[in-house]
Amino acid sequence: MRHIRLALRAAEPAGPGIRLLTLMDPDGWPLPRWRPGAHIDLHLPNGLTRAYSLCGDPAEADRWRIAVKREPGGRGGSAWLHDALAVGGELPASLPRCTFPLAEGARRHLLLAGGIGVTPFLPMAAALAGSGADHHLHLLHRGPPPLPAQLGALGDRITLHDTSGGRPDLGRLLGPSEPGTEAYCCGPPGLIEAFLAAWPAERARVEHFTPPPLPPLPDSRPFTLVLARSGRRLDLPAGAPLLPALHALGAAVESSCEGGICGACRVRWLEGPPIHRDRILRPGERETHLMACVAGCAGPRLVLDL
Numbered sequence: 001m002r003h004i005r006l007a008l009r010a011a012e013p014a015g016p017g018i019r020l021l022t023l024m025d026p027d028g029w030p031l032p033r034w035r036p037g038a039h040i041d042l043h044l045p046n047g048l049t050r051a052y053s054l055c056g057d058p059a060e061a062d063r064w065r066i067a068v069k070r071e072p073g074g075r076g077g078s079a080w081l082h083d084a085l086a087v088g089g090e091l092p093a094s095l096p097r098c099t100f101p102l103a104e105g106a107r108r109h110l111l112l113a114g115g116i117g118v119t120p121f122l123p124m125a126a127a128l129a130g131s132g133a134d135h136h137l138h139l140l141h142r143g144p145p146p147l148p149a150q151l152g153a154l155g156d157r158i159t160l161h162d163t164s165g166g167r168p169d170l171g172r173l174l175g176p177s178e179p180g181t182e183a184y185c186c187g188p189p190g191l192i193e194a195f196l197a198a199w200p201a202e203r204a205r206v207e208h209f210t211p212p213p214l215p216p217l218p219d220s221r222p223f224t225l226v227l228a229r230s231g232r233r234l235d236l237p238a239g240a241p242l243l244p245a246l247h248a249l250g251a252a253v254e255s256s257c258e259g260g261i262c263g264a265c266r267v268r269w270l271e272g273p274p275i276h277r278d279r280i281l282r283p284g285e286r287e288t289h290l291m292a293c294v295a296g297c298a299g300p301r302l303v304l305d306l
């Protein structure tokens with residue numbers, strides 16, 4: 001698994017309970033390139049792994065920016081990044097992954113953010129503005145909005161909706177779902193659910209903060225897991241999780257969220273059929289790939305390209 005070390009070079013307040021961090025290579029070397037919609041995992045000293053969308057400018061080759069909202073009821077990840085990580089401090093991170101890319105060829109892009117879920121949309125909106133694409137960002141927030149300085153740079157391409165008096169009707173806010181219009185949502189689970197109820201799935205893209213509950217595996221049965229390249233195999237009972245089995249077979253498959261939302265454990269499958277329970281692969285991608293942390297198998301053999 002490829003990790004890099006990052007050093008905190010600057011930290012500044014950026015709205016209510018939000019700390020904007022600038023992370024660089026400790027020796028100032030350029031960082032791996034990324035595209036709008038990408039996120040990284042940070043590996044914290046307390047054993048937690050936390051994913052954050054990159055919210056800076058991909059053209060800044062020597063720095064990544066993330067915005068961390070303090071989560072009072074969380075398990076301590078955001079609190080550590082707020083209180084314990086000082087400028088000059090270092091921590092390991094994954095390479096960037098993009099499971100929330102802009103749709104190429106769409107005529108119009110509607111971006112819907114809930115609170116700190118606006119972070120992936122900052123570079124996405126900048127890229128759309130740079131290419132002259134038709135787009136608009138709707139940000140739902142309660143009280144003062146996050147990242148006010150960054151939002152100001154979006155000009156009239158953003159509409160703020162203070163939900164202190166209730167959430168607006170998403171169907172009315174997004175308008176008719178015409179062919180050629182792609183809509184995106186990043187925010188808390190309730191907002192993503194409402195978005196998916198209001199917009200056709202084939203033109204919808206979502207980015208989750210936390211893994212939603214997994215559906216059961218009603219069609220699963222005992223199966224043989226086969227690694228095509230190494231020839232290794234393992235018999236597994238119905239519903240057995242794939243990741244531990246892959247690790248037992250010596251396959252170097254990465255993982256992070258272990259809930260089907262981050263893209264770390266993507267594997268090509270050759271024979272199945274697999275049962276997909278992730279929230280990121282599009283229908284066409286499922287014909288060839290699965291997310292090993294949540295996938296099951298509906299056939300007698302699951303053959304992976306490993």
Ligand code: FES
Pocket residue numbers: 254255256257258259260261262263264265266278291292293294
């Ligand atoms: S570990 Fe995140 S999708 Fe599998």
